[in-house]
Amino acid sequence: MNIEEIESAVTKYTAEKGFDKMDLRAAMFDMDGVLFDSMKNHAKSWYHTMVHFGFTDFSETEAYMHEGRTGAGTINIVKQRMFGQSATEDEVQEMYRYKSELFNSLPKAVRMPGALEVLQQVKESGVVPMIVTGSGQKTLLERLNRNFPNIFRPELMVTAYDVKYGKPNPEPYLMGMKKFGISESRKFDNSIIRKNENSESLNSTPLSPNNFIVIENAPLGVQSAVAAGVFTIAVNTGPLDDSILLGEGANLLFHSMQELADNWPLLCSVLANSQSTSSSPSGAPTPNS
Numbered sequence: 001m002n003i004e005e006i007e008s009a010v011t012k013y014t015a016e017k018g019f020d021k022m023d024l025r026a027a028m029f030d031m032d033g034v035l036f037d038s039m040k041n042h043a044k045s046w047y048h049t050m051v052h053f054g055f056t057d058f059s060e061t062e063a064y065m066h067e068g069r070t071g072a073g074t075i076n077i078v079k080q081r082m083f084g085q086s087a088t089e090d091e092v093q094e095m096y097r098y099k100s101e102l103f104n105s106l107p108k109a110v111r112m113p114g115a116l117e118v119l120q121q122v123k124e125s126g127v128v129p130m131i132v133t134g135s136g137q138k139t140l141l142e143r144l145n146r147n148f149p150n151i152f153r154p155e156l157m158v159t160a161y162d163v164k165y166g167k168p169n170p171e172p173y174l175m176g177m178k179k180f181g182i183s184e185s186r187k188f189d190n191s192i193i194r195k196n197e198n199s200e201s202l203n204s205t206p207l208s209p210n211n212f213i214v215i216e217n218a219p220l221g222v223q224s225a226v227a228a229g230v231f232t233i234a235v236n237t238g239p240l241d242d243s244i245l246l247g248e249g250a251n252l253l254f255h256s257m258q259e260l261a262d263n264w265p266l267l268c269s270v271l272a273n274s275q276s277t278s279s280s281p282s283g284a285p286t287p288n289s
Contacts, residue, residue, distance in 0.1 A: 030215065033112075033218060034237070034257065035144075039237070046066075061240070068166060135160060155183055170225075173224055176212070177207055210231070214232045217238060219244055222234055223248050236253060
C-alpha cells in the first residue's frame with residue numbers, strides 16, 4: 001500500500017460524503033477474523049453441521065460469506081436454497097446447538113497476528129479503539145482484556161445484546177457511534193462540573209461518520225459499515241477474493257492485520273491531513289439518525 005492509494009481512497013470518501021476532511025476520533029473493530037483467528041473454527045463447525053443435517057450444498061468458504069449473520073439467518077438461507085422453505089424454530093435450535101457444540105470442541109482461537117500491534121498504535125495515536133461484534137459471549141470482556149490488556153473500555157463495546165438488527169444492517173456501527181458520543185459527552189460534562197459545580201450539563205460537539213473508521217474482514221460487516229457512512233478498511237484474513245470485499249464498498253483493503261499495523265503510521269498521517277475537494281452535505285447517516 002502506498003501513500004497515493006491511501007490519499008486517493010480518503011479523498012474519494014470525503015468528497016462523496018460531503019465532508020471537508022476526516023476528523024478521526026475512534027476506530028471500530030470487528031472481532032472474529034479481525035482480532036482473533038476464529039473464523040476457521042466457525043467455518044469448519046458450520047460446514048459439518050450443514051452436512052450432518054443433510055444440507056450438502058454448503059462449503060467452508062460459504063461460511064465466510066455469512067459471517068456476521070445470525071445463526072437462524074444462515075440456516076434459513078441454506079434451507080430455502082436447497083428445499084424451498086424456511087427451517088422451523090425447533091430445527092434452528094437443534095442445528096445451532098449442534099454447531100455450538102462443535103465450535104466449542106475445537107481449539108481456542110488465538111490472537112490474530114498483528115492485531116495487538118494495530119491496537120497499540122491506534123491508542124498511542126490518540127484514537128479510541130472500540131469493539132463492534134455480533135457475538136454475545138458472556139466472557140467477551142474478560143477474553144479481550146486477557147489478549148489486549150488496557151485497550152478496550154466496556155462502555156465502548158457493541159455486542160449482540162445492544163442491537164435489534166445485526167450486520168449487514170447499519171445499526172451495529174450506528175450504535176457504536178452513539179455509544180462513543182455518549183461517553184464523550186459524559187467526559188465533557190464531568191469536566192465542566194469539576195470546574196463549576198453550579199454549571200448546567202452541556203453536550204459535546206455532535207459526531208458524524210467522518211469521526212470514525214471501521215476495520216472489518218467480512219462482506220456483511222463491510223456492508224454494515226458502508227451503510228452507516230463510515231470509512232471502511234477491509235482486512236482480508238480469510239479465503240474470499242479481494243473483489244468481494246471491495247465490491248461491498250470497502251475504501252481500502254489490507255491482506256492481514258500485520259500489513260495494517262505496518263501501514264498504520266502512514267494511514268494515520270493521511271487521515272489527519274485529509275482535505276476534500278467538496279464540502280456539500282450528502283445526507284450520510286449520523287449516530288442519532
